[in-house]
Amino acid sequence: MIWNEKMETMSREELTKLQSERLVATVKRVYNNVPAYRAKMDAIGLKPEDIHGIEDLKKLPFTTKADLRDNYPFGLFAVPQDEIVRVHASSGTTGKPTVVGYTENDIKMWSECVARCMTMAGITKKDIVQVAYGYGLFTGGLGAHYGAEYMGAVTVPMGTGNTAKLITLMKDFGATAIACTPSYLLHIAEVLKENGDLDKIKLRAAVCGAEPWTEEMRKQIEATLGIDAHDIYGLSEVMGPGVACDCEYHKGLHVCEDHFIPEIISPTTLEPVPEGETGELVFTTITKEGLPLIRYRTRDLTSISYDKCECGRTTCRISRFKGRSDDMLIIRGVNVFPSQVEEALLQVDGVNPHYLIVVDRVNNLDTMEIMVEVEEKFFSDEIKGLEALSKKIAKAVQQMIGLNAKIKLVEPRTIERSMGKAVRVQDKRKLV
């Protein structure tokens, strides 16, 4: 099944023409409406008239997370504020989040993209879909929710955090599909297995995203639950989940190319790499109204294939992600930058920024432990003093990144000092 035959099976020639028209219009719009984009283009003497089609894409300057931060919160919006109907926010590299605004049309377009992805996963309006992503500023919950609703499926807004209730409703409602992070789905599968509930569910499809996972993990999920699991990709700056998804052939993720133009560049030279080679994924949005992005550097490393897929779709496919070109971690679906953790630690009186973030996966759920050196100035001869310190640090971290981390106090100078760039992260998960 294909949700939007016209857009998803268009010939390359037609698609290029459509992308070109939309790109030219987008560039014109951002140049006229967003001072920051105009300044960037003026700085290199580029005018909207210089962009005639997607062949001119590489002339345009890149946009990065830093641009979003510098124009916090609404500076890059391309429409007047009264046309914005929703905002989401994701982690910035420091305390300030990255804010994304959507117009009514943007929400519709997003729902359409998610509907395409869910269709790739074999979900139809006859399904009962449990959305078990976090609802709120994070795009996962509401993004998947609106998509499922748009398709006409029965949409159950579970959110995260109550696995027992999720399983009860999965059984009682006879839920047939679920949208959540792959690690959470594995966790759900384990609980179902432990409780002997595997034969009491009707689940048959899953769209999992918001964190990297392996082919092995997909197979494990599919085997345990007896379902089809699909990889849905997106990032809040660009839109949210639904930018791309894999079809039943699982040979890469089809990009909704009529809305987002992908490019692969070398993260060092910033030049496009030849087709099929791995590099950093860059997106230009060509239909978004609220926050259009020109050549946004995702920092995700992957490659693109333009070969026609057996499923009949003509849209290009990005391969499984091979890592990131920055130090961002994805923990329980939440984007975390070590710099945010450092900022949180520095807010606590007397804490030195000697720390090590240890990320692991225990029973399929990500764990985050932050080792912090106990320096003399905040050392206490009372256990409750040290415990209060741990709690204070945990709270500062929680407020900064929205995740509960376990704080482990360690002796001074036990965290290895490095001569060059400090090693701040130890990721014990094997995901790539």
Add this chain to the structure above:
Amino acid sequence: MQAKQLSVFIENREGRLDEVLAVIKGAGVNILSLSLADTSEYGLLRLIVSDPVAADKALKENGFSSMLTGVLVVRLDNKVGSLQDFLCVLAKENINLEYMYGLTIENGGKASLVIKASNLDKAANILTAAGAELLSNEDISKL
């Protein structure tokens, strides 16, 4: 009168306590009493030693987190009820005990305890007024 206690932060790792003790020994400091409070992650070693300043310095030089804290060392008659007699005075004044451990039992029928209270100065005054004998580090060394 307050006495100085040496507190050391140690991770729960094999041999870590031994390393602390070796540093104190190397500094020529005698340990008169100690208490080890443990959590699942780390331990807190509290010591009454012959020369707390020297031991603290030696530990810091060896990379340990240590500090000197004021505590009260109370010398009591070694007989039934004497501890309770004094502690009830503190309780009446709403003074909270943070921790406590034994120091020595002398041949002469006296026993000493280390006490850390919420308000140390106030606790010292109350105990003195109630007739308790508080010891300094110098006194302790002579026991």
